Amino acid sequence: MLLPTNRRRFLKGAALVAGAGLSRADEQSAADDPTTTPGIPARAYGERSRFERTVRVPNAQGTSSLTPLQDSTGIITPSSLHFERHHAGIPDIDPGRHRLMIHGMVDRPLILTMDELKRFPSVSRIYFMECSGNGFRNRRTARTVQEAHGLVSCAEWTGVSLGLLLREAGVQQGASWIVAEGSDAAKMTRSVPLSKAMNDVLIAYGQNGEALRPEQGYPVRLFVPGWEGNISIKWLRRIKVVDQPYMTREETSKYTDLMPDGKARQFTFEMDPKSLITFPSGGQKLSGPGFYEISGLAWSGRGAIRRVEVSVDGGRTWRDAQLQSPVLPIAFTRFGFGWKWEGTEAVLQSRCTDEHGDVQPALEDLIKARGDNWGYHYNPIQSWKVTTDGSVQNALT
């Protein structure tokens, strides 16, 4: 990577700050010096440092919470910071009593305990999950990337391939959809085409190396890779194999978009390519002119990210950002872009392209295509304005 010529000066500055820190440490009492007093003993379940404060932000009704994307590193969202969306609270389910039923147009209906489910071969995959309502509602009022776009996260999910379970049950001729139902008080229900269900859908019980969190659907959820979060039914209790979509509330009155011609877009399953600069982003402050690595996340429900471009002049010119490995399909991809801030006003943007050549659009293009009476699948380019004092703002406000 070609570094700006002032990179060395930037690093020298950092060393000076560290030097100043050392002399302050000398003045601290012995009890505060970790090299002279033994630390606390081992503990049974880990906690982060008390100095780390970043948290999810729940909405006023407690029906969702937002991932602090501005503080994220790498591509994995820790389970404790994974965004939440629940329509009737988080149920408290005893896995010993939970059952998953697979029935309908099958030769051998199944009723599985969690232990039985876990006897099937398991698969683990890193996938992002995004609520299709992400980004639209707060697009003008949001100050931070968390407030604007925090209904997206990325985790490692472990479970059983739904295709395997459906083959075990024996799908009958003429079946073309499944209907999945949750055991929360919302009894959230969605229809999934059988072709997707047989392809890459997981019946997931693991998240980032341990059991799913209750917020994410403990003890078991449907995980539909790349599709709008709503379809990944949590607290899953039933899958019915059927021959048509069931037109549930979540696929008729919700999660549809009214187009200018009066028709509604329905079954808009896939999440479109989207990227965000997470540093520097709204609410953060640059300490002064000099070198920075602009950092961000890109993802697409249709596959891998192939390219991310960054503009530091409000979209007049674009240059390629570096994609950091791993670059996985249907997962967050972290990108970086070396930038020398001159101390003048700048508008920072990122724009991604996925492996199918689909490009993240400008907001004007989305409005041209869909009118302005829609709210789901909001993926336009996000602009952050850096002002001369280094503070960063949402450029749409």
Ligand SMILES: Nc1nc2c(c(=O)[nH]1)N[C@H]1C(S)=C(S)[C@@H](COP(=O)(O)O)O[C@H]1N2
């Ligand atoms: N049973 C059930 N499943 C559900 C929901 C729900 O309220 N109940 N919310 C859906 C919505 S709208 C989204 S965006 C995702 C969010 O998953 P997460 O909370 O694990 O991030 O779960 C989906 N699955």
Ligand SMILES: [Mo]
């Ligand atoms: Mo959602």
